[in-house]
Amino acid sequence: MPESPDRNAIEIRRVSKFFGGGDAPVKALDTVSVAIRENEFFTLLGPSGCGKTTLLRLIAGFDFPTDGEILLHGQDIAPLPPYKRPVNTVFQSYALFPHLTVAQNIAFGLEMLGRPKAEIDARVTQMLKLVRMEELRNRSTAQISGGQQQRVALARALAPQPKVLLLDEPLSALDFKLRKEMQIELKRLQHETGITFIFVTHDQEEALTMSDRIAVMSAGNILQVGSPKDIYDRPAVRFVADFIGETNFLEATVESSSDGRAGVRLGSGAVIEASVPEGFSSTGKVTVVIRPEHARLAEAGGELSGKLSNIVYFGTDTHFHVDLDVGGTFIVREQNTRDDRRRAREGDRVSIVVGKGAAQVLRD
Amino acid sequence: MAGAAETARKAERDDIRKRWLLSAPALLIIFFAAAGPLAIVVVYSFLEPGSYGDVRWTFSTDAWVSVILQRDIFDETLSIADAHVAIFWRSVLLSLATTVFAFLFGFPTAYFIATRPERTRALWLFLITIPFWTNLLIRTFAIQEVIRNEGLLNVALMKLGLISAPIQIIYTDTAIMIGMLYVYLPLMVLPLYASMEKLDFRLVEAGYDLYATRFQVLRRIILPMVKPGIVAGSILVFIPSLGAYVTPRILGGGRNLMLGNLIELQFGQGRNWPLGASLSITLLVIVMAALLIYIRYAGTGGRNHG
Numbered sequence: 001m002p003e004s005p006d007r008n009a010i011e012i013r014r015v016s017k018f019f020g021g022g023d024a025p026v027k028a029l030d031t032v033s034v035a036i037r038e039n040e041f042f043t044l045l046g047p048s049g050c051g052k053t054t055l056l057r058l059i060a061g062f063d064f065p066t067d068g069e070i071l072l073h074g075q076d077i078a079p080l081p082p083y084k085r086p087v088n089t090v091f092q093s094y095a096l097f098p099h100l101t102v103a104q105n106i107a108f109g110l111e112m113l114g115r116p117k118a119e120i121d122a123r124v125t126q127m128l129k130l131v132r133m134e135e136l137r138n139r140s141t142a143q144i145s146g147g148q149q150q151r152v153a154l155a156r157a158l159a160p161q162p163k164v165l166l167l168d169e170p171l172s173a174l175d176f177k178l179r180k181e182m183q184i185e186l187k188r189l190q191h192e193t194g195i196t197f198i199f200v201t202h203d204q205e206e207a208l209t210m211s212d213r214i215a216v217m218s219a220g221n222i223l224q225v226g227s228p229k230d231i232y233d234r235p236a237v238r239f240v241a242d243f244i245g246e247t248n249f250l251e252a253t254v255e256s257s258s259d260g261r262a263g264v265r266l267g268s269g270a271v272i273e274a275s276v277p278e279g280f281s282s283t284g285k286v287t288v289v290i291r292p293e294h295a296r297l298a299e300a301g302g303e304l305s306g307k308l309s310n311i312v313y314f315g316t317d318t319h320f321h322v323d324l325d326v327g328g329t330f331i332v333r334e335q336n337t338r339d340d341r342r343r344a345r346e347g348d349r350v351s352i353v354v355g356k357g358a359a360q361v362l363r364d
Numbered sequence: 365m366a367g368a369a370e371t372a373r374k375a376e377r378d379d380i381r382k383r384w385l386l387s388a389p390a391l392l393i394i395f396f397a398a399a400g401p402l403a404i405v406v407v408y409s410f411l412e413p414g415s416y417g418d419v420r421w422t423f424s425t426d427a428w429v430s431v432i433l434q435r436d437i438f439d440e441t442l443s444i445a446d447a448h449v450a451i452f453w454r455s456v457l458l459s460l461a462t463t464v465f466a467f468l469f470g471f472p473t474a475y476f477i478a479t480r481p482e483r484t485r486a487l488w489l490f491l492i493t494i495p496f497w498t499n500l501l502i503r504t505f506a507i508q509e510v511i512r513n514e515g516l517l518n519v520a521l522m523k524l525g526l527i528s529a530p531i532q533i534i535y536t537d538t539a540i541m542i543g544m545l546y547v548y549l550p551l552m553v554l555p556l557y558a559s560m561e562k563l564d565f566r567l568v569e570a571g572y573d574l575y576a577t578r579f580q581v582l583r584r585i586i587l588p589m590v591k592p593g594i595v596a597g598s599i600l601v602f603i604p605s606l607g608a609y610v611t612p613r614i615l616g617g618g619r620n621l622m623l624g625n626l627i628e629l630q631f632g633q634g635r636n637w638p639l640g641a642s643l644s645i646t647l648l649v650i651v652m653a654a655l656l657i658y659i660r661y662a663g664t665g666g667r668n669h670g
């Protein structure tokens with residue numbers, strides 16, 4: 001079923017959205033541009049209030065951009081009212097119709113499209129099976145659990161076979177275990193239906209595990225778009241590095257640079273190799289990030305040195321907090337094993353070895 | 365152990381006694397204001413009329429017979445009382461029409477208010493309730509002033525050249541309906557607004573998202589969700605319309621009687637209190653039957669929310 005994966009399902013072109021006119025309009029989106037490919041699991045990740053829901057509402061047609069355009073398969077969708085867009089939404093609140101049963105909710109979109117009764121019945125049954133809700137088809141939606149409501153919302157949005165499915169934090173109301181289950185189920189559904197998913201979350205782990213690509217948003221801007229690995233290993237700006245996972249920030253000076261790599265001198269005087277964001281060149285002071293698990297402790301011979309101030313045991317791994325001689329704290333994460341090799345103790349002087357290709361230069 | 369159980373039982377008894385004491389005022393009001401007068405009406409309907417009003421304390425079912433039958437003056441045979449049946453029928457029809465029109469006007473009004481920003485809603489509601497500040501009689505005369513032959517409406521239409529002679533509205537059933545519509549419209553708007561205010565407009569968006577047009581959203585989502593408000597509003601308009609007295613009296617010009625006027629007639633000029641009493645009870649029964657039918661009908665499918 002997947003069509004050519006390189007075609008764009010949705011293209012957002014320099015879209016801005018202001019709420020409220022007058023003297024102090026709220027800027028919810030600020031000249032955002034992004035292209036979402038067909039059959040992609042695309043995630044919008046960002047803190048509360050960064051404009052994720054606003055972007056979804058513009059795509060669905062509940063609101064209109066103040067500026068810019070939105071294309072669906074290359075066609076400008078501005079003139080289409082929401083009920084003419086081949087886009088369905090799984091609402092954060094589910095928004096199931098309380099006066100209809102589970103099956104009637106799922107059938108609603110198809111009925112509005114005027115599909116024949118036999119087709120609707122067949123499709124509803126198929127959808128119920130897909131979300132594993134066959135036994136509850138005649139239940140009122142007020143009488144099912146939160147997780148079940150969520151699956152009905154999903155089935156209802158999938159039933160009309162939209163080109164694009166918008167999911168606004170659909171898992172945020174679920175408990176941990178159910179959320180994990182639903183994450184897997186969502187991936188399965190996306191795979192089986194071949195529909196483009198635009199998924200909103202503020203949970204970085206959820207974004208990393210589920211997405212083909214992630215767009216990290218902050219204050220109405222998209223800061224970086226890339227695969228989970230790109231975003232995690234090669235954050236381009238401080239916000240992205242900070243928002244996703246734990247990170248060490250170091251001041252450094254660029255010594256030399258050549259196609260995507262740079263030699264940077266750390267405060268300790270050591271020079272390490274670091275990767276540089278695309279199209280970025282600098283010769284002055286920069287910030288370098290190193291993930292805690294991309295460095296390790298040694299007795300001597302590392303690029304940085306300091307005093308071990310704190311050891312935090314996490315079960316799977318241990319965090320070592322090192323007060324650097326040049327100032328600041330550096331965290332090293334090491335996987336735990338069961339051999340009892342000699343461990344460093346708090347107060348020890350340690351050296352930190354930065355792995356090859358571990359360092360990343362930030363744009364800001 | 366036994367002591368504890370004894371204490372608990374005593375506490376429970378005290379509790380029950382306290383509950384009775386606390387509900388005593390309500391029970392007294394229900395008895396003296398509702399059950400008591402109703403009992404008197406029932407008793408009166410089985411007595412004979414006195415010659416100058418009042419009742420004679422002899423048992424008789426004559427009043428009940430003459431609710432729908434009339435005794436021929438000469439040969440004492442019974443036949444259907446056409447006048448009464450016509451008045452029943454007109455009352456029911458006019459009340460139904462009033463309810464339907466009140467819904468047609470009230471629904472958009474309530475929707476309009478419910479979709480205003482929260483700050484301005486109170487103001488709109490306030491405007492809706494302003495007519496209640498004026499006496500019913502005065503409001504009805506105001507309506508008369510608008511629709512009478514030399515009134516505002518006809519004069520305006522004639523000045524505009526749209527009509528050459530005044531339209532006869534006053535002293536017709538239409539006039540009665542317009543009057544009742546005006547008087548009872550807020551009773552439709554308020555409950556409709558109350559249930560619309562609770563309406564989750566995200567469901568409306570969900571409807572649009574699932575390809576429903578504006579009309580389909582209205583019919584398939586909004587109407588079923590505000591059904592409790594529609595039911596309450598219809599009841600609040602239909603019941604007082606059925607028993608309306610002032611409005612048909614003034615705007616119907618005494619020729620187009622409704623049930624309320626018929627009843628009044630028996631207690632006044634007619635000097636037949638037992639008939640008035642039995643007509644009152646008939647009105648009560650009609651209202652109750654209408655309510656039961658309506659609630660049963662409207663109740664299906666609308667159970668799962670609210």
Ligand SMILES: Nc1ncnc2c1ncn2[C@@H]1O[C@H](COP(=O)(O)OP(=O)(O)OP(=O)(O)O)[C@@H](O)[C@H]1O
Nearest residue numbers: 019026027028047048049050051052053054055202
């Ligand atoms: N209807 C509105 N009127 C005024 N401001 C709005 C409106 N809707 C959103 N905003 C503002 O726009 C900004 C972005 O809101 P949005 O709902 O898109 O955030 P979000 O990223 O979805 O946040 P969350 O994770 O909390 O859902 C916020 O500052 C919000 O206050």
Ligand SMILES: [Mg+2]
Nearest residue numbers: 052053054168
């Ligand atoms: Mg949101």
